[in-house]
Amino acid sequence: RSLDAIAQTDPKINAVTHVAAEAALATADDVDRRRAAGQPLGALAGVPIAIKDLICTTDMPTTCASRMLRDFVPPYDATVIRKLRDADAVLIGKTNMDEFAMGASNETSAYGPTRNPWNHDRIPGGSSGGSAATVAAGQVPASLGSDTGGSIRQPASHCGITGLKPTYGRVSRYGLVAFASSLDQIGPMAWSAEDVALLLETIAGYEPRDSTSLDTPVPEYSKAIQSADLRGIKIGVLRDGLEQDGLDESVRKSVTEAMQVFIDLGAEIVDVQLPHSQYWVPTYYVIAPCEASSNLSRYDGAHYGHRSDADIDPADGPLLSMYRHSRQEGFGSEVKRRIMIGTYALSTGYYDAYYNKALKVRRLIRGDYDAAFQQADLLLGPTAPTSAFALGDKLDDPIQMYLCDLYTVGANLAGIPAISIPAGLDDSGLPIGVQLQAPALEESRLLFAAAAFQ
Numbered sequence: 430r431s432l433d434a435i436a437q438t439d440p441k442i443n444a445v446t447h448v449a450a451e452a453a454l455a456t457a458d459d460v461d462r463r464r465a466a467g468q469p470l471g472a473l474a475g476v477p478i479a480i481k482d483l484i485c486t487t488d489m490p491t492t493c494a495s496r497m498l499r500d501f502v503p504p505y506d507a508t509v510i511r512k513l514r515d516a517d518a519v520l521i522g523k524t525n526m527d528e529f530a531m532g533a534s535n536e537t538s539a540y541g542p543t544r545n546p547w548n549h550d551r552i553p554g555g556s557s558g559g560s561a562a563t564v565a566a567g568q569v570p571a572s573l574g575s576d577t578g579g580s581i582r583q584p585a586s587h588c589g590i591t592g593l594k595p596t597y598g599r600v601s602r603y604g605l606v607a608f609a610s611s612l613d614q615i616g617p618m619a620w621s622a623e624d625v626a627l628l629l630e631t632i633a634g635y636e637p638r639d640s641t642s643l644d645t646p647v648p649e650y651s652k653a654i655q656s657a658d659l660r661g662i663k664i665g666v667l668r669d670g671l672e673q674d675g676l677d678e679s680v681r682k683s684v685t686e687a688m689q690v691f692i693d694l695g696a697e698i699v700d701v702q703l704p705h706s707q708y709w710v711p712t713y714y715v716i717a718p719c720e721a722s723s724n725l726s727r728y729d730g731a732h733y734g735h736r737s738d739a740d741i742d743p744a745d746g747p748l749l750s751m752y753r754h755s756r757q758e759g760f761g762s763e764v765k766r767r768i769m770i771g772t773y774a775l776s777t778g779y780y781d782a783y784y785n786k787a788l789k790v791r792r793l794i795r796g797d798y799d800a801a802f803q804q805a806d807l808l809l810g811p812t813a814p815t816s817a818f819a820l821g822d823k824l825d826d827p828i829q830m831y832l833c834d835l836y837t838v839g840a841n842l843a844g845i846p847a848i849s850i851p852a853g854l855d856d857s858g859l860p861i862g863v864q865l866q867a868p869a870l871e872e873s874r875l876l877f878a879a880a881a882f883q
């Protein structure tokens with residue numbers, strides 16, 4: 430049924446970059462056979478899951494929606510893929526995204542933009558826009574995305590689904606193509622908190638080959654969500670955040686209404702401060718490009734990825750010439766912009782002024798959250814400043830595009846978990862999400878509150 434839905438709807442929305450029809454049918458048949466024989470099956474037996482195209486899969490390409498990796502098929506599976514296969518999930522294909530996960534609209538993809546299933550003239554959000562759209566269009570019940578500065582939550586919000594960015598290290602990054610290694614996390618996207626919980630339970634856990642993965646037991650998230658009683662829970666709201674320029678009235682209204690729903694469920698709303706929140710976006714846009722420029726230096730045309738066959742520039746010689754042309758042809762303009770910013774900020778003489786300073790501010794931002802979580806169990810606020818905007822609207826204005834991340838990058842800088850949950854529609858019928866954030870490793874709390882809200 431997923432394959433039919435993709436065939437029917439994908440020509441309009443362009444959410445899927447690769448369909449693994451044969452392998453998916455083989456897995457589904459195998460599950461059916463084992464079910465009929467009464468054999469034990471995994472928790473996701475027969476469930477079709479779509480995978481953001483920056484997670485390594487041995488039987489499908491992994492292109493990061495970049496010309497640079499157009500034909501790349503990785504020699505190993507990411508840990509999350511191995512876990513999904515072990516749980517008997519059906520891996521249906523790979524999803525469209527912003528190139529190397531840099532963007533908030535899915536428009537920087539080498540495959541062309543994904544369109545929002547709710548309105549095809551609107552962006553689906555990014556960078557996991559394909560993963561959000563494929564669920565929202567009913568192609569698959571769930572998908573995996575990655576979130577470095579909001580890339581799971583913001584598209585989830587724009588497409589009216591639920592998306593969770595786990596605590597840094599909760600899900601292994603082994604086999605995730607790195608954008609900004611200290612911020613990246615893989616996470617689940619689906620309609621409901623229940624489905625997100627089940628998927629998180631499957632993909633979370635320690636991986637010895639990933640030194641940043643956390644060696645702590647994985648709770649049974651799907652059990653944590655069973656009670657809807659929020660009595661005694663304190664939910665912090667950042668009043669300043671609701672006064673911020675650029676926050677759409679419809680989003681402000683959704684957050685206010687969500688506060689009332691939580692009060693009706695028995696929670697108490699408290700005011701909190703995150704005094705350095707105005708520095709989230711500038712800090713993120715130093716740290717993320719710095720790490721990206723370092724991570725992306727491996728695409729030189731020599732080891733793997735696109736290799737240019739352009740003529741040698743005599744001034745550069747054969748090697749430099751190949752590097753230069755391969756990178757020039759392989760990367761799109763947003764990726765090049767990030768590499769230039771990062772290289773500049775990491776260079777001698779500027780390192781202390783930019784990168785080191787950003788790391789210090791990051792510590793202050795973490796401290797803000799520690800203090801806020803002394804007063805509140807969860808924080809509630811917007812996911813994105815607006816609902817989905819029109820294609821092309823912000824493509825030529827990087828600063829406007831970066832401001833889409835106003836509410837999401839804080840959780841990445843602090844390493845804490847956060848979820849976006851659907852919270853109604855705006856006047857033009859487009860979905861709006863609200864965001865909950867929790868202290869590190871408190872995904873259960875997020876899911877429990879999200880399930881009660883839904």
Ligand code: GLN
Pocket residue numbers: 530531532533555556575576577578579580581608717834
């Ligand atoms: N929009 C942000 C960026 O462009 C976040 C991307 C992400 O989380 N991968 O960097």
